[in-house]
Amino acid sequence: MSFIDSLTDYQLDALKEVGNIGSGNAATSLSMLLNHKVDMKVPAVRIVDYNEMMELVGGPDKLIAAVFLRIEGEAPGNMFFVLSPEEAETFVKQMTGSEDFSVQEPPFDEMAMSALQEMGNILAGSYLSALSDFINVLLQPSVPLLTIDMAGAILAEGLLELSQVSDYAIIIDTIIDDHEDENKPIQGHFFLLPDPDSFPKIFNKLGVPEQ
Amino acid sequence: MKTYESKLIKVGIADLKFAKSPDVLRTSGLGSCVGVVVFDASAKIAGMAHVMLPDSKSSKKSELNQFKYADTSLPILIDTLIKDGARKFALKAKIAGGAQMFSFSSSNDMLRVGQRNVEAVKTVLNQYRIPILAEDVYGNSGRTIEFSLETTLLNIRTVSQGTKDI
Numbered sequence: 001m002s003f004i005d006s007l008t009d010y011q012l013d014a015l016k017e018v019g020n021i022g023s024g025n026a027a028t029s030l031s032m033l034l035n036h037k038v039d040m041k042v043p044a045v046r047i048v049d050y051n052e053m054m055e056l057v058g059g060p061d062k063l064i065a066a067v068f069l070r071i072e073g074e075a076p077g078n079m080f081f082v083l084s085p086e087e088a089e090t091f092v093k094q095m096t097g098s099e100d101f102s103v104q105e106p107p108f109d110e111m112a113m114s115a116l117q118e119m120g121n122i123l124a125g126s127y128l129s130a131l132s133d134f135i136n137v138l139l140q141p142s143v144p145l146l147t148i149d150m151a152g153a154i155l156a157e158g159l160l161e162l163s164q165v166s167d168y169a170i171i172i173d174t175i176i177d178d179h180e181d182e183n184k185p186i187q188g189h190f191f192l193l194p195d196p197d198s199f200p201k202i203f204n205k206l207g208v209p210e211q
Numbered sequence: 212m213k214t215y216e217s218k219l220i221k222v223g224i225a226d227l228k229f230a231k232s233p234d235v236l237r238t239s240g241l242g243s244c245v246g247v248v249v250f251d252a253s254a255k256i257a258g259m260a261h262v263m264l265p266d267s268k269s270s271k272k273s274e275l276n277q278f279k280y281a282d283t284s285l286p287i288l289i290d291t292l293i294k295d296g297a298r299k300f301a302l303k304a305k306i307a308g309g310a311q312m313f314s315f316s317s318s319n320d321m322l323r324v325g326q327r328n329v330e331a332v333k334t335v336l337n338q339y340r341i342p343i344l345a346e347d348v349y350g351n352s353g354r355t356i357e358f359s360l361e362t363t364l365l366n367i368r369t370v371s372q373g374t375k376d377i
Contacts, residue, residue, distance in 0.1 A: 050224040050263075060224070060240030061355055063370060068313055106371040145313045149370050152240015153353025156224060156263065157312050160243075160324055163263060167225070167276045 007170075012045050014208045015172055018131060019043030023174035023190050025130035026123045030176065033122060034094050039177040046171045053155055053169055057082055057189060060152025065103060067120025068157065069144040071128065074137040075201045077194035078158040079127070081120050085148060087186045088116055094180070095119065108148055117146040127190060135205045158193050165196045217361075222246075222259045225279035227288055229258045229295065232360035241308035241354045243325035245281070245332050248305045248358045248365060249288055249341060251297035257360050258288045264324065265331030281331035289339055302341045305365040305377065306332055307356050309348040325349065345377035 020043050031038040046056070054060040065088040067081040083091065085104045092112045093099060101109035103116070121144050132139040147154055162169050171191050178186040194202065203209075217233035224244065230236045232255035238246045241261070250257035260278065267280040277283040293299055309329035329348045336343060345365060347354070352369040359366070364376040 051226075054224070054240065147312055149312065150240040150242075150353035150355065152224065153242030153244075153310065153312055156240070156242050156244055160264070163225075163279060164269060165275075167279070 007047075011203060011208055014203065014206050015045045015170070016043050018135065018202065018206075019045070019172040019174045019190070019192065021134045022127040022131040022192065023176065026127040026190065027176055029122050029126040030119075030178075033119065034091075034178070034180070036178075036180045039179070041175040041177060043172060043174040046173055047168055048171060049168050050156070050159055050163075053159070053171065054152050056171075056173065057151045057155070058084075060150060062151045063104075063148065064151045064154060065116060065146065065148045066151075066154045067117065067124060067144045067146050068154065069120075069124050070142040071139050072142065073132075073139040075135070075139060075194060075198035076161075077192065077198050078161070079124060079141075079193070080155065080158055080189070080191040081123055082151075082189040082191065083186070087188065088112075088148075090186055091119060091178075092116060103148060106148075113146060113148075117144065120144045120146055123190075127192075135202055137201065137205055155191075158191070161195045162193065169193060170199075217359075220259075222261050224261055225263045225276050225284075227258065227260045227278045227284055229256070229291065230358075230360060231256050235357055235359050237355070237357040239355045241356065242310050242312045243308070243328060245306060245308035245325075245328045245348070246354070246356045247281075247285065247288070247332055247336075248356075249285075249292060249302055249336075250304075250358070250360065250363060251292065251301045252303065252360075252363050253301060254297050255360050256292060256295055256297050257358060258292050259358060260284045260288050262328055262332060265327045281328060281335055285332065285335040285339075289341070299339075302339070303363075304336050304341050304343045305345045305358070306336075306343060307347045307354055307365065307367055307377075310350050310352055310354070312351060312353070314351070347375075347377055 222238040236259040309325035
């Protein structure tokens, strides 16, 4: 039996808190970047098979803008920040004040891609530094990479480590909500996918019992 | 005149499905994963695998989904086709996928998994002496592929280059 099948409610709650702390800090950074208030939904910890994970963002065919980074250090894992291309475009317009570009079909605007990458950098950095303080482990993010492509192709990259030990993934999913423009609400997903060996370390640091 | 609507059979990640003409097999969002079609054109029977990792021996657990690995999924694919009436000498293959979606500057082996998947798929097909009629592999784009037994063409769609048949 895989460790994923034997998680206790207490452990799941601890993981939710991990998502809460990280994305709370990221939402604060984002509101500073955009200069208006950004809300955050209560995180969900989901145990899903690979195909269900793709459905969370609209199916494997769906075009998404994703910032992906690898977390190295004491509790390694993968992290995604996922937006729809329309939402990404709204973000870039808010950030740059420019209206003159598109990220909905290729070729993607270079300036817009660079703005999105920087946004991913800031969000992921603030998520991880909060997380690192909270669980008191050293976490080093790789340089975040931005890709706009099919959800299946992108998200599968984050499952490779996990797929060697489990057919399921534990996703700490938080939704960031931006309703500044009522016509174009933005919902960005943070997916945190700790490597299998990182879970015992995280629980241990948080003082959560194994069983 | 067509009297039978062809069905679309979807193949998930780490999955394996079979079809008889005129049904169509599709798998969506291949990144570093590889889609493998093996078919017997005159017996009008085909199978499609969506392979995620090259080698089941690298796995740390034994009871995992066998369709995930090239070295376990493809033998099941080929044996099932033969059991269902395909002739071994008539089997042909087409493959697509094995992209590198992100280019991290790291030595981590996991990051060139696309390339290793393609190599592993070719090794197994070669062991069974199944010729690869067409391939569209590597690069850095996601692919959605669809195989029609009527035409034996593999249709490939990417976000940046549109669609093509191989």
